[in-house]
Amino acid sequence: MTTNLQTFMDEYTPKINETLKQLLTKNENIPETLRDSMHYSIRAGGKRIRPLLVLATLKDLEVDSPDALLIASSIELIHTYSLIHDDLPSMDDDDLRRGKPTNHKVFGEAIAILAGDAMQTLAFETLADLPNTNSKEALELVRLLTVASGANGMVAGQVLDLEGEGESLSLQQLQEIHLNKTGALLSCCIEAGALLANLSGEEMKAIQNYAKHIGIAFQIQDDILDVTSTTEELGKDAGSDESSEKTTYPMLLGLEEAKQQLKHHHSLANESLSFLDNEHSLLKLFANYIVDRNF
Amino acid sequence: MTTNLQTFMDEYTPKINETLKQLLTKNENIPETLRDSMHYSIRAGGKRIRPLLVLATLKDLEVDSPDALLIASSIELIHTYSLIHDDLPSMDDDDLRRGKPTNHKVFGEAIAILAGDAMQTLAFETLADLPNTNSKEALELVRLLTVASGANGMVAGQVLDLEGEGESLSLQQLQEIHLNKTGALLSCCIEAGALLANLSGEEMKAIQNYAKHIGIAFQIQDDILDVTSTTEELGKDAGSDESSEKTTYPMLLGLEEAKQQLKHHHSLANESLSFLDNEHSLLKLFANYIVDRNF
Numbered sequence: 001m002t003t004n005l006q007t008f009m010d011e012y013t014p015k016i017n018e019t020l021k022q023l024l025t026k027n028e029n030i031p032e033t034l035r036d037s038m039h040y041s042i043r044a045g046g047k048r049i050r051p052l053l054v055l056a057t058l059k060d061l062e063v064d065s066p067d068a069l070l071i072a073s074s075i076e077l078i079h080t081y082s083l084i085h086d087d088l089p090s091m092d093d094d095d096l097r098r099g100k101p102t103n104h105k106v107f108g109e110a111i112a113i114l115a116g117d118a119m120q121t122l123a124f125e126t127l128a129d130l131p132n133t134n135s136k137e138a139l140e141l142v143r144l145l146t147v148a149s150g151a152n153g154m155v156a157g158q159v160l161d162l163e164g165e166g167e168s169l170s171l172q173q174l175q176e177i178h179l180n181k182t183g184a185l186l187s188c189c190i191e192a193g194a195l196l197a198n199l200s201g202e203e204m205k206a207i208q209n210y211a212k213h214i215g216i217a218f219q220i221q222d223d224i225l226d227v228t229s230t231t232e233e234l235g236k237d238a239g240s241d242e243s244s245e246k247t248t249y250p251m252l253l254g255l256e257e258a259k260q261q262l263k264h265h266h267s268l269a270n271e272s273l274s275f276l277d278n279e280h281s282l283l284k285l286f287a288n289y290i291v292d293r294n295f
Numbered sequence: 296m297t298t299n300l301q302t303f304m305d306e307y308t309p310k311i312n313e314t315l316k317q318l319l320t321k322n323e324n325i326p327e328t329l330r331d332s333m334h335y336s337i338r339a340g341g342k343r344i345r346p347l348l349v350l351a352t353l354k355d356l357e358v359d360s361p362d363a364l365l366i367a368s369s370i371e372l373i374h375t376y377s378l379i380h381d382d383l384p385s386m387d388d389d390d391l392r393r394g395k396p397t398n399h400k401v402f403g404e405a406i407a408i409l410a411g412d413a414m415q416t417l418a419f420e421t422l423a424d425l426p427n428t429n430s431k432e433a434l435e436l437v438r439l440l441t442v443a444s445g446a447n448g449m450v451a452g453q454v455l456d457l458e459g460e461g462e463s464l465s466l467q468q469l470q471e472i473h474l475n476k477t478g479a480l481l482s483c484c485i486e487a488g489a490l491l492a493n494l495s496g497e498e499m500k501a502i503q504n505y506a507k508h509i510g511i512a513f514q515i516q517d518d519i520l521d522v523t524s525t526t527e528e529l530g531k532d533a534g535s536d537e538s539s540e541k542t543t544y545p546m547l548l549g550l551e552e553a554k555q556q557l558k559h560h561h562s563l564a565n566e567s568l569s570f571l572d573n574e575h576s577l578l579k580l581f582a583n584y585i586v587d588r589n590f
Contacts, residue, residue, distance in 0.1 A: 027446060029447050029451065030446045030451060031451050031454045031458070033454060033458065034446055034450065034454045035446070085408055085409070088404075088405075090403070090404035090405040090408065091405045091408070110385040110457055111454065113386070114380070114450050114453055114454055116412075117376075117380060117415065118445050118446035118450040118451075120412065121441050121444055121445035121450070122445055124419045124437060124441050125437075125438065125441035127437075128437040129438060135430035135431040135434045136430040138430075138434055139423050139430045139433055139434045139437070140423075142419060142420075142423040142437055143420065143423035143424060146420035146423055147420065149416055150413050151322060151329055151330070151333065151413035151416070151417060152322045152325060155409050155413040156324065156325060156326050156329065156413075159326045159328060159329045159409055160326055162405055162406075163326070
């Protein structure tokens with residue numbers, strides 16, 4: 001990771017965390033258990049890749065919005081709600097997430113489900129409450145986020161993922177799962193940033209292309225790491241794909257070819273950014289980071 | 296129920312059902328199981344009290360919006376998602392809803408959770424997509440619905456309800472649960488309608504007061520019916536409050552006093568509507584209907 005991206009992350013990660021904390025505490029009437037459960041999963045952290053992608057897009061497109069952190073955080077709320085629900089016993093049945101016991105392990109299933117539900121709602125409440133964004137753009141952000149996260153996007157991906165367990169999937173089926181399960185929300189980060197920049201149709205297409213390819217690259221790297229890392233390194237159960245009989249890129253392609261595909265999508269992502277004419281593009285650095293990460 | 300309200304319900308219930316069906320089918324890429332699960336709970340029906348309340352408010356306030364059915368249906372989507380999640384084994388663990396097996400009994404817990412998740416998202420997508428409402432009002436509708444249904448409203452109510460099981464609650468605690476669990480969303484129906492009517496501050500207060508009292512009346516009648524009806528009449532497990540050790544109005548007040556309280560809130564609701572100066576107010580008829588219903 002280059003110094004530039006590190007500086008950017010070091011500056012903005014604490015601001016994102018602070019924004020998320022404020023969003024969870026602005027309402028005084030949340031029952032204590034529910035608040036604790038929501039805080040627990042938000043505090044568990046992670047790398048905040050999605051909100052950082054929103055902010056990086058805004059920087060690259062030279063948009064200065066005082067609501068940037070709120071918009072970025074709304075997507076992280078959706079991501080975190082989906083993790084809480086995906087970890088449930090009836091779904092992926094995971095005990096560890098980001099090195100800590102999963103939400104339902106600490107608070108029980110009922111509260112975990114409700115914390116996820118309320119976190120989804122809070123994401124849209126946050127967008128409906130943006131103090132400095134005009135209603136048209138704010139509503140368009142709500143629309144983008146609903147499409148990315150709903151029955152056509154993230155939730156569809158989780159359903160297909162569950163149904164694919166124990167099945168032998170084709171590469172195309174695997175890609176469809178991931179385009180929905182992780183790709184749609186990652187793309188939404190880029191599109192949310194691009195929305196505020198009034199890009200031309202061609203530029204919008206180019207940046208959506210970037211989003212698509214880093215989404216695929218992200219998932220291939222995830223699958224590679226599940227094979228090559230230890231549980232301690234990952235902060236979640238390593239080898240869990242194999243034990244839950246999930247099809248992965250290394251399984252379909254072999255580890256070497258999976259690495260080649262990773263490089264391929266990495267290149268395509270970066271090529272899509274040529275319209276930026278920016279040597280110091282944070283999005284380019286982000287693509288490198290996603291491919292090189294070891295967590 | 297007077298003829299007037301019956302005519303209104305007979306006219307609009309099929310239109311609401313048709314709108315809900317269209318919302319679930321407009322996206323072609325929903326995985327089949329997920330779509331079936333969402334359709335199942337939407338088709339299971341119920342009386343559509345919430346969307347009908349939105350439409351009744353608009354009629355009473357003489358607002359003619361071509362998006363009325365979409366707005367009304369978005370609230371029904373939130374209501375239905377909450378029923379799917381509330382019925383789960385880790386929550387109220389109900390086998391029957393509206394006379395049919397609950398969603399998770401048919402589709403399994405994972406799909407039931409995801410169908411609820413996607414239905415919540417679809418509610419906000421519907422509001423973000425309203426074709427004939429200006430962005431400012433549409434965004435305000437999103438805001439109203441998030442506040443009513445999130446960690447401060449409906450979900451809070453469900454958490455307090457779960458935590459209250461087996462506890463002996465005071466009347467005040469019981470009211471707090473219901474103001475959140477059912478009251479907030481019922482109020483939202485009235486407020487959503489009122490939002491489009493540009494009411495004065497005083498009129499808005501009056502109609503919010505109506506919403507509050509029919510919310511309480513609705514719950515008292517629900518509790519009374521749970522004691523006095525059979526499972527067949529209710530279409531859900533009768534006596535389930537007692538068996539899950541929930542505090543109810545008849546339990547705290549005795550059946551006769553609970554009925555008196557019901558009358559009291561019914562009167563207060565109708566008095567709040569005096570500003571309408573409308574003998575044929577649908578909302579007044581609605582209050583009578585809620586109190587007199589036997590399901």
